[in-house]
Amino acid sequence: MKKITFSFLFILTVICSSISFGQTTRYLDPVFDDTEITETKNIVYATNFSVALGTPIPTGTSNIPVGADTTIVGADTTITPILFNMPALEMDIFEPTTDSVTERPLIIYLHTGTFAPIFRNGNATGSRTFDWATQKFCMEYAKRGYVVANTDYRYGWNPRLPTEPERATSLIKAAYRGIQDVKAAIRFLRKDYEMGGNTYGIDTSRIILCGQGTGGWIATCLNSLDTLVELELPKFLDAVTSMPLLDTAIEGDWFGYGGSATNNIENHKGYSSDHDMVLNMGGAIGDLSWLEAGDKPIAAVHGNLDAVARFTTGNLTTTGVNVVSNISGSHDVVAKANMLGNNNSIPNLYDPYTVAAKRASNNLIGTADFSGDTITASVDNLFPFNTGNPGEGAPWDFWDSATILQLAIGAFGQTVGPVQANAALASSLQTNPNMSMNKAMAYVDSTLGFFCPRIVNTLMLPGNSVGIIDVKMDVNIYPNPSNDFITINSSTNISLISIFNNNGVLMGQFKPNRFTCNLDLRSYAKGFYYAEISNASSTKTEKFVLK
Numbered sequence: 001m002k003k004i005t006f007s008f009l010f011i012l013t014v015i016c017s018s019i020s021f022g023q024t025t026r027y028l029d030p031v032f033d034d035t036e037i038t039e040t041k042n043i044v045y046a047t048n049f050s051v052a053l054g055t056p057i058p059t060g061t062s063n064i065p066v067g068a069d070t071t072i073v074g075a076d077t078t079i080t081p082i083l084f085n086m087p088a089l090e091m092d093i094f095e096p097t098t099d100s101v102t103e104r105p106l107i108i109y110l111h112t113g114t115f116a117p118i119f120r121n122g123n124a125t126g127s128r129t130f131d132w133a134t135q136k137f138c139m140e141y142a143k144r145g146y147v148v149a150n151t152d153y154r155y156g157w158n159p160r161l162p163t164e165p166e167r168a169t170s171l172i173k174a175a176y177r178g179i180q181d182v183k184a185a186i187r188f189l190r191k192d193y194e195m196g197g198n199t200y201g202i203d204t205s206r207i208i209l210c211g212q213g214t215g216g217w218i219a220t221c222l223n224s225l226d227t228l229v230e231l232e233l234p235k236f237l238d239a240v241t242s243m244p245l246l247d248t249a250i251e252g253d254w255f256g257y258g259g260s261a262t263n264n265i266e267n268h269k270g271y272s273s274d275h276d277m278v279l280n281m282g283g284a285i286g287d288l289s290w291l292e293a294g295d296k297p298i299a300a301v302h303g304n305l306d307a308v309a310r311f312t313t314g315n316l317t318t319t320g321v322n323v324v325s326n327i328s329g330s331h332d333v334v335a336k337a338n339m340l341g342n343n344n345s346i347p348n349l350y351d352p353y354t355v356a357a358k359r360a361s362n363n364l365i366g367t368a369d370f371s372g373d374t375i376t377a378s379v380d381n382l383f384p385f386n387t388g389n390p391g392e393g394a395p396w397d398f399w400d401s402a403t404i405l406q407l408a409i410g411a412f413g414q415t416v417g418p419v420q421a422n423a424a425l426a427s428s429l430q431t432n433p434n435m436s437m438n439k440a441m442a443y444v445d446s447t448l449g450f451f452c453p454r455i456v457n458t459l460m461l462p463g464n465s466v467g468i469i470d471v472k473m474d475v476n477i478y479p480n481p482s483n484d485f486i487t488i489n490s491s492t493n494i495s496l497i498s499i500f501n502n503n504g505v506l507m508g509q510f511k512p513n514r515f516t517c518n519l520d521l522r523s524y525a526k527g528f529y530y531a532e533i534s535n536a537s538s539t540k541t542e543k544f545v546l547k
Contacts (some may be wrong), residue, residue: 003299005375005402007312011226020223025456025462025515025521026101026144026145026360026461026462027105027144027145027146027452027455027456027461027462028144028452028453028456029144030143030144031096031113031143031144031145032096032098032099032142032144032317032365033147034139034143035144036096036097036098037094037095037097037139037142037143037543038094038095038096038097039092039093039094039138040092040093040095040200041092042090042092043090043091043092043437044088044089044090044232044305045089045091045151045184045185045188045267046088046089046181046184046185046188046265046267046268047088047089047265047267048089048154048180048181048256048264048265048267048314049154049262049263049264049265050154050155050156050177050185051156051157053157054137058112060074061244072153074275075309078291088484089153089154089181089184089185090152091149091150091151091152091160091185092128092148092149092150092524093130093147093148093149093151093200094138094139094142094147094148095147095148095200095201096142096143096145099145099201099311101201102198102201103143103198103201103202103203103209104145104146104147104201104202104203105145105146105147105202105203105206105207105268105455105459105461106146106147106148106189106202106203106206106207107141107146107147107148107149107208107209107210108129108149108150108151108182108185108186108207108208108209108210108275109134109137109138109141109148109149109150109151109210109211109212109215109342110151110153110178110182110209110211110212110214110215110216110218110219111126111128111131111134111150111152111213111214111215112125112126112131112134112191112212112213112214112215112394113125113126113127113129113155113214113215113441114126114213115155115157115171115175115178115214115365116155116157116212117155117298118130118131118287118406118407119416119421119424120258120416120420121346121424122423122424122427123427123428124401124404124421124424124425124427124428125213125394125399125428126214126399126517127152127407128151128152129396130131130403130407132397132398132399132400132410132440133152133212133394133396133397133401133444134150134212134355134399135253135442135446136444137210137212137448138150138329138450139467140296141210141448142328142445143215144452147200147201147202147338148187148300148441149189149200150242151185152181152184152220153177153178153179153181153215154174154181155418156174156177156254156544157170157171157173157174158170159171159318159319159323160321160323163239163320164235164239164243164322164323164324165235165236165238165323165362166238166245167322167323167324167326168235168236168323168324168368168424169236169245171196171316171323171324172221172231172236172246172286172324173246173251174219174510175217175218175247175286175306176221176225176254177251178214178215178217178218178221178222179221179222179225179254179503180254180256180264181256181391182209182218182219182222182256182272182273183222183256184256184267184268184273185220186207186272186273186274187267187268187269187271187272187273188267190202190204190268190271190272190273191200191268191271194271197327198272201529204417205276206276206459206461207274207275207276207277208275208276208277208278208455208459209222209275209278209279210278210279210280210281210451211278211283211395212281212282212283212394213282213309213393213394214283215281215282215283215342216280216282216284216300217283217284217309218283218528219280219283220278220280220284220298221222221277221285221286221290221395222254222278222297223275223291223295223296223298224276224285224290224291224292224329225254225290226254227285228248230287230289230290231244231246231248231394232244233287233289235324235325235326246479247486250263250265251264252264252266252501256273257269263363275296276296276297276458277296277297277298277299277454277457277458277459278298278299279298279299279300279451279454279455280298280299280300280301280302280330280333280334281301281302281394281396281447282301282302282303282306282329282330282393282394283300283309283327283329284308284309284310284328284329284330284333285328285333286327287326287327287328288313288326288328288332288333288336291336291337291340291342293340293341293342295337295339295340295341295342296342297343297345297346297380297450297454297458298333298337298342298381299334299343299346299382299451300330300333300334300381300382301382301383301385301392301443301446301451302329302331302383302384302385303384303385303386303387303392303393304364304367304370304375304384304385304386305332305369305370305387305389305390305391305392305396306329306369306370306391306392306393307370307390307391307393307431308393308501309327309329309330309393310327310328310329310369310370310371311329311330311331311369311370311371311375311384312328312329312331312332312369312373312375313326313327313328313329313332313371313373314326314327314369314370314373315370315371322351330382331369331375331379331382331384334379334380334381334382335377335379335382335483336382338379338380338381342369343380343381343409345458346381346454346457346458347457347458347513347514348380349453349454349514350486350512350516350517350518350519350530351383351449351453351487351516351518352449352518353446353449353453354382354450354453354518355485355518356383356446357382357383357384357450358378358380360376360383360384360385360386361382361383361384362388362411363447364384366376370390370391374486382445383447385446389431389432389433389434390431391430391431392431392432393431394482395432395439395440395443395533396440396443396444396447397428397432397435397440398435398436398437398439398440399428399435403426403427404421404424405418405421405422405425407421408420408421408424409421425495432501453516457514473491473492473533473538473540474490474491475489475490475491475533475540475542476488476489476490476531477489477531477542477544480544480545481544481545481546482544482545482547483523483526483546483547484520484521484522485518485520485521485522486518486519486531486544487516487517487518487519488517488518488519488531488533488542489515489516490516490533490535491515492515492535493513493514493515493535494513494514494533494534494535495511495513495534496509496513496519496532496533496534496535497509497512497517497531497532497534498531499511499519499529499530499531500525500529500530500532501523501529501530502526502528502529502530507524507529521546524546525546526546527545527546528543528544528545529543529544529545529546530542531543
């Protein structure tokens with residue numbers, strides 16, 4: 001069975017970057033360079049309680065030992081207090097500062113980390129500040145004209161609890177705190193907008209959640225978790241009492257309101273925490289039943305062999321112990337979102353990245369994901385990343401080992417030491433053995449190329465067709481000549497494409513209702529053809545060749 005590989009994605013990236021579209025389109029293409037992007041760091045958006053393992057406690061906040069966590073690395077045993085603390089929650093804002101647009105779509109970007117700090121999570125990634133991929137994605141979205149809030153969230157969960165429901169609820173509580181934090185972050189920025197400042201030039205009617213790894217868990221769960229019943233599934237109930245292990249009377253509700261005075265702090269109450277779209281990079285949902293009609297549109301990229309966030313539906317285990325049963329990854333989540341009509345605002349796209357995603361999805365039919373479950377269907381709005389590496393879930397990751405070791409020994413504020421850092425590096429390389437800058441960039445480019453057209457069409461941004469009429473129309477057809485597919489790109493929205501053969505016979509008509517359209521012409525005979533492209537006010541004819 002064929003698979004989509006790094007080499008294929010690298011070639012795709014080179015081809016797509018070399019295509020001349022006649023003009024760059026804001027929100028789809030970079031319209032600013034690196035020097036035009038400003039990062040405002042360490043903006044405190046909220047404060048709340050957390051259970052975290054070995055994290056530095058901010059000066060002046062309470063910390064109460066509630067247990068001990070034992071980490072064994074080789075011959076070294078480390079006992080670290082589990083601390084109940086109240087950290088300041090921060091974000092970094094990336095924005096194009098030479099921009100003339102005063103209200104831009106907002107992307108809340110959530111980094112990876114397994115709900116634990118870098119190194120303590122057993123990986124070489126997990127830092128909002130130092131992860132290469134997180135910084136790269138934030139910069140690239142900002143270069144396309146978005147405002148990006150690189151947002152931290154609370155850590156802490158315990159995979160060593162005695163029963164599976166306790167372990168499952170501990171993980172879901174971590175995601176639940178992340179949901180509360182993200183909604184607080186949205187309210188913080190809406191408050192800034194509504195109080196008349198709009199410090200960061202945000203359009204609060206267009207808010208996208210983009211979650212990477214663990215951040216994808218938070219974004220995907222936030223999109224669907226909105227009732228008590230969803231927290232009272234059997235896998236989240238006490239094995240003896242059958243009572244819910246996550247009590248909203250203690251933890252607060254999913255908006256971050258209520259709860260006990262020692263477990264939850266309400267932040268920016270009275271402002272909306274609504275969002276408009278979710279982009280999931282390798283995250284999963286606590287239970288597929290959470291996803292219902294009316295939830296926001298969701299698109300995803302995901303490794304089909306991801307060992308943690310299952311590609312389809314399966315169990316999450318760590319060190320041979322089952323943590324939670326029947327979590328669902330991007331394949332099943334996006335398939336259900338499509339079926340429920342939640343993704344109806346995402347039109348049928350035919351850009352090169354969508355074509356590649358469809359081909360990759362088709363090629364996985366009949367193969368098994370990491371759970372051993374057979375993939376039986378191709379899913380729209382999902383780009384499967386099949387690297388061939390068992391367990392790989394984040395092919396966009398890159399790290400420099402020397403920098404990681406500096407970070408570990410305290411050069412950048414961490415103090416875990418080189419033994420644990422080297423163990424984390426080795427662990428990360430197990431699932432990403434061919435990690436490199438070129439590989440990471442290929443997957444970054446493919447992710448952006450797949451997500452951005454979906455953002456633009458779903459949120460009706462420039463580059464989308466709604467309400468845009470331009471008498472002057474520039475058209476480009478590529479490749480030309482071709483032997484199968486052609487892409488027609490226009491400077492205006494294309495309402496109708498009519499294909500005529502060299503004798504003037506009408507061969508077919510298409511109504512793309514977008515700026516770019518990919519046509520499958522494999523059934524057409526070789527020869528000369530004419531494409532008559534129309535917008536709302538004019539028509540242009542272009543010649544092309546099928547060979």
